[in-house]
Amino acid sequence: MSAIPYNTPAELLGEMDRTRSRWLLAGLLGLAAAAGGYFADPQRFFQSYLYAYVFVFGLAMGSLALTMLNHLTGGAWGIMIRRILEAGSRTFPLLLILFLPIALGVFQIFPWAPHEVAEQDHLIHEKSAYLNVPFFFARVAGYFLICLFLSFRISRLSAQQDEHGAEPYYTKLQRLSGPGILLYGLTVTFFSIDLIMSLDPHWFSTIFGILLLGCQGVSTFAFAIMVLVWLMRQRPMSEAVRSVHLHDLGKLMFAFVNLFAYFNFSQFLIIWSGNLPEETTWYLKRTTGGWQYVSIAIMVLHFFVPFFLLLSRNLKRTPGKVSKVAGWLIFMQLVNAYWLVMPSFHERGIHLHWLDAATPLAIGGLWMWVFLGQLKQRPLLPVGDPMLEEALHSGGH
Amino acid sequence: MAGESMHSVETADAGPSLYGLLAEFDNPNDLVRATRQAYAAGYRKLDAYSPYPVEEAWEAIPHHSNRVPLAVLCGALAGMCAGFGLQTWASTMYYPMNIGGRPDLSWPSFIPITFELAVLFASFAAVFGMLMMNGLPQPYHPLFNSPRFATASRDRFFLCIEAQDPLFDRQDTLRFLASLEPREVAEVEN
Numbered sequence: 001m002s003a004i005p006y007n008t009p010a011e012l013l014g015e016m017d018r019t020r021s022r023w024l025l026a027g028l029l030g031l032a033a034a035a036g037g038y039f040a041d042p043q044r045f046f047q048s049y050l051y052a053y054v055f056v057f058g059l060a061m062g063s064l065a066l067t068m069l070n071h072l073t074g075g076a077w078g079i080m081i082r083r084i085l086e087a088g089s090r091t092f093p094l095l096l097i098l099f100l101p102i103a104l105g106v107f108q109i110f111p112w113a114p115h116e117v118a119e120q121d122h123l124i125h126e127k128s129a130y131l132n133v134p135f136f137f138a139r140v141a142g143y144f145l146i147c148l149f150l151s152f153r154i155s156r157l158s159a160q161q162d163e164h165g166a167e168p169y170y171t172k173l174q175r176l177s178g179p180g181i182l183l184y185g186l187t188v189t190f191f192s193i194d195l196i197m198s199l200d201p202h203w204f205s206t207i208f209g210i211l212l213l214g215c216q217g218v219s220t221f222a223f224a225i226m227v228l229v230w231l232m233r234q235r236p237m238s239e240a241v242r243s244v245h246l247h248d249l250g251k252l253m254f255a256f257v258n259l260f261a262y263f264n265f266s267q268f269l270i271i272w273s274g275n276l277p278e279e280t281t282w283y284l285k286r287t288t289g290g291w292q293y294v295s296i297a298i299m300v301l302h303f304f305v306p307f308f309l310l311l312s313r314n315l316k317r318t319p320g321k322v323s324k325v326a327g328w329l330i331f332m333q334l335v336n337a338y339w340l341v342m343p344s345f346h347e348r349g350i351h352l353h354w355l356d357a358a359t360p361l362a363i364g365g366l367w368m369w370v371f372l373g374q375l376k377q378r379p380l381l382p383v384g385d386p387m388l389e390e391a392l393h394s395g396g397h
Numbered sequence: 398m399a400g401e402s403m404h405s406v407e408t409a410d411a412g413p414s415l416y417g418l419l420a421e422f423d424n425p426n427d428l429v430r431a432t433r434q435a436y437a438a439g440y441r442k443l444d445a446y447s448p449y450p451v452e453e454a455w456e457a458i459p460h461h462s463n464r465v466p467l468a469v470l471c472g473a474l475a476g477m478c479a480g481f482g483l484q485t486w487a488s489t490m491y492y493p494m495n496i497g498g499r500p501d502l503s504w505p506s507f508i509p510i511t512f513e514l515a516v517l518f519a520s521f522a523a524v525f526g527m528l529m530m531n532g533l534p535q536p537y538h539p540l541f542n543s544p545r546f547a548t549a550s551r552d553r554f555f556l557c558i559e560a561q562d563p564l565f566d567r568q569d570t571l572r573f574l575a576s577l578e579p580r581e582v583a584e585v586e587n
Contacts, residue, residue, distance in 0.1 A: 265508065313466075
């Protein structure tokens with residue numbers, strides 16, 4: 001195969017910069033609106049902020065996980081989106097800054113946080129060895145340490161591989177990715193317990209962490225496909241990415257859509273069968289007061305419709321079509337994050353607020369700005385990866 | 398092949414009955430290249446044979462729209478209806494039972510069986526549909542007449558252009574295949 005010029009052409013860099021400034025503008029507008037919303041209705045601001053944060057955090061965490069997964073399994077699909085995922089995983093410093101409002105609002109957000117609650121509520125009192133504010137911050141610090149360490153270590157090894165060739169970095173990346181995946185599994189589990197499940201401090205579900213893992217898998221694959229298709233308009237990706245690669249990515253996104261539905265249904269079926277009062281509350285909130293329509297919409301629009309669309313081989317191989325489905329799934333993941341977080345605050349019924357749109361715009365806009373800034377710093381293909389040639393040639397699995 | 402006498406009878410009646418020309422390659426890359434060139438030259442009745450699946454060779458002959466996926470989808474939908482229908486009928490009409498005060502039509506508990514039956518019927522449709530559409534099991538195939546063809550299940554790669562192809566011409570096709578640098582080209586009789 002004739003050598004593909006790997007360096008990002010100036011024209012594409014310019015386009016990335018323009019897109020980047022647009023996202024920054026969107027982010028700043030969203031931030032200004034969200035700040036205004038804070039003064040108008042602080043309670044609502046924190047709630048809307050939390051769901052948007054959980055969604056965007058999932059993109060960064062999912063990027064990190066899929067990078068490590070691909071180092072372990074290999075596969076051309078991962079080589080084509082490697083730089084997108086690495087750039088996504090280098091956004092944790094921003095997410096650390098953006099965690100600040102949640103840290104400041106911890107007493108307004110989490111019902112277990114105020115002291116008086118634990119004194120009056122026996123169950124929360126029993127759980128207070130885990131659910132207390134200092135330990136909460138210690139755990140969140142742990143999540144950030146793990147994610148920051150893994151993402152920057154992996155990105156650095158990958159950069160060294162670009163410069164000096166495969167070994168020993170290739171082996172080092174694999175050695176780090178094994179334990180890294182394990183740490184990711186633990187991090188996503190406890191992250192989901194702390195930031196979402198603890199909003200209903202009486203309620204518990206052992207599959208919840210894995211459920212959030214499924215969400216991150218869907219949104220990250222969908223995001224990577226959208227960015228890849230966007231990059232395919234120009235060199236080098238227009239020459240490197242072929243329909244086999246998109247087909248593989250589409251299949252993996254399809255698999256995660258199924259996994260997402262499977263985990264959701266597993267949780268629901270077990271709680272529905274057990275029919276115990278302390279477990280069913282979570283679903284009662286989500287099947288009354290208007291929330292039932294959101295639940296049904298997620299079932300239909302996040303599972304049935306994408307399922308039948310993604311069955312098509314032709315759709316997965318056509319950039320314009322697969323990226324539209326991916327965009328749809330990203331939106332549905334945002335709706336899903338809303339559905340996971342919001343009913344815990346509004347059990348009386350669904351109540352939309354303009355802040356629900358402002359906060360994803362703020363966090364998402366700033367995140368995209370940092371993401372694109374990271375993406376343009378390196379070649380769009382992992383030039384030092386020993387599997388690159390094969391991936392370009394055959395699209396081998 | 399049948400005995401000599403049989404062979405000569407065929408020749409006398411209808412001319413030699415040629416199945417096709419078989420080119421032998423010793424690596425998959427040559428096979429893929431040859432298949433692409435043969436397709437580009439306009440041959441349509443051709444097939445590639447290899448000891449293991451070579452995806453590029455499969456893609457080099459772009460007329461593979463088969464109906465197995467459709468059969469699988471129909472199987473899955475039939476399985477879904479059967480599974481859900483059976484449970485609905487049993488628990489609402491044939492033998493309604495009060496289980497934990499739940500309604501008779503407790504659909505969440507029906508989903509696992511519905512799913513399992515969808516998978517089962519889809520698998521049956523995949524296996525039997527595949528067998529029906531590809532004509533297997535096939536105890537006899539003209540290519541087995543080629544003594545070299547047995548190596549297709551070991552370490553050799555073959556491209557066969559069949560005599561039924563409209564472009565097929567014994568001499569021209571032979572020259573064309575020889576130009577693809579195979580190890581050898583052989584005639585295969587029916």
